[in-house]
Amino acid sequence: MRPPNPQRDELHQLLLRWYDRHARDLPWRKNPEPYQTWVSEIMLQQTQVATVIPYFERWMARFPTIADLANASEDDVLQFWQGLGYYRRGRNLLAGAQYVVANGIPFDAAGWQEVPGIGPYTAGAIASIAQNQPAALVDGNVERVYSRLTADATEPPKLTQNAWKWANLNLDHHRPGDWNQALMELGATVCTPKNPQCPTCPLKNRCAAFAIGKPDSYPTPAKRTATVQLQQTLWIARCGDRIATERVPQGEWWEGMVSFPRSQTHDLTENPFDPAWPKLAGTFKHSVTHHRITLQVACVTVENAADNYTWLNAHELNAAAIPAPHRKGLELAKRL
Template sequence: MDWYDANRRSLPWRKTRDPYKIWVSEIMLQQTRVAAVIEYYERFLKTFPDITALARADEQDVLAQWSGLGYYRRARMLHAAAKQLATQKMPRSAAVLQELPGIGRYTAAAIASIAFGEPIAVVDGNVERVLSRIARSGSLDFWAATQGLIDHDRPGDFNQAMMELGATVCLPKNPLCGRCPVKQSCGTRGEHKTDRPPTRKKSTIGYVLATNRDSIALVQRPANARLMPGMWELPESKRVLQSVPLLSVRHSITTTDYTINVWRGRAPKGSVQLKVAQAAKLPLTGLTRKILRRLSLLRD
């Protein structure tokens, strides 16, 4: 705790104890880097400052705020949970929080401890790595272990301290053991073996850029699409339209590394012609946002 008090990073969600804001931060931080979250966090809360504002928003507008952050199911579930809570108060215990969509064991414990002071420990990737190294054990009940260590006076800070240690010192690859406050207790001095992530498939796809003055043709992904349902993107092109693409970019989406060629062409059937300024307000996929940015059709 002393180490945390002296070394904690200043982060936007550490300036508040508003349960809603803590909740939003925890959802955004799931499998997502702090650096990527900060900007989205600030903008999201400006647009949806409280649960009521989020609950009455259209899903498309919620997704638009999330556009580019990834794992869009998180935004849908956050929105769904906000609607559920519109008529009741925010649950104050991890057990009840976990009943809400998008809130699992980790997030429930994080919100309950940080916002409400419940003495319940979290286990995330950081905590697992820290405990694994200290214990030099592959078979450890992380939840029981960290629950046994928790600071009952400051459970939220304790949880954040464990994660902060993993995120800034007990790094996956080159841990900074010299800076570690518990190196005397550590059984491994930072050794750690991780499973190699599965090799990703490679695929090449084409998109059509059909612009007309200040408008552009986009399509909305089907509501039942497995990947990014309801989000907007450029129309796909089934074949090569010119000898050289207007733009070629690489982009990875979960399990596939894509090479994307963008061809200038006519708006296909089923596409919608939209002013670029309007398109910018839609929930575009990250890839589409990237392409339009590269082509200077969007700012950022």
């Protein structure tokens, strides 16, 4: 039992009263079982709520239970993840489901952290939201709310450690899931990174950054990683009605997905289908983490289907899990 703390109790009352009125109606909140919460939390990492909603609904229709997911193939899972990015998350969900089917559903945050792909944040979310366990969590929203409420100017990553201490000390043990969601909701909708809506904030009278008139000064920004510029060529080779594909090797972005031959330069003499003459279909930019990639799409037509590639027809390409920028390259090539 924790000793009584009137200030903490007031914080809980203010924020939970606000949350009870303003919580967004999101599909994973209708049935907060561990599996639904787990899938939604993984999808929401680095992805906006509005983008996640249709993916979550399609996922639940295709893999309605942990057992359905555990029995799926990696190709099937990646196909349903296609377009969400950070594909490792989809692969980890599959490995995690297989672990849970073999070992049983964990009943607290420590148990969830044993599951492949689940870290302290997701473990806290599942245990508190779906199992009503007294588990704290910190994501980017909670960290920002914490740094403003306390005017903590510590730079990341030490700020994250401070936020975890605060989250553990201030957890509402009666409604841990609602409290955690309320903090995240406040960060997502009111205490936003830019232009926080302080006049409508339920915690404004408890907020140190608001009191000194500097909410935008917190948290102290992390030092930026320099952007790395890369050039790549995507080779779209046709043989009759089929196109050459290959699996992305282990250790590369999108490992295990279906893609097309690529070279790490715009030099067309590096044509893997030489002597077939390449035609350029176009060039576009896309980003992966701090890398900015200028992707050139080159098309060739060949007479013989070399057996070091897998040649897929249009129907098979539609069903394949292809990274979004490479599918965009394929669409460009179709217009040539």
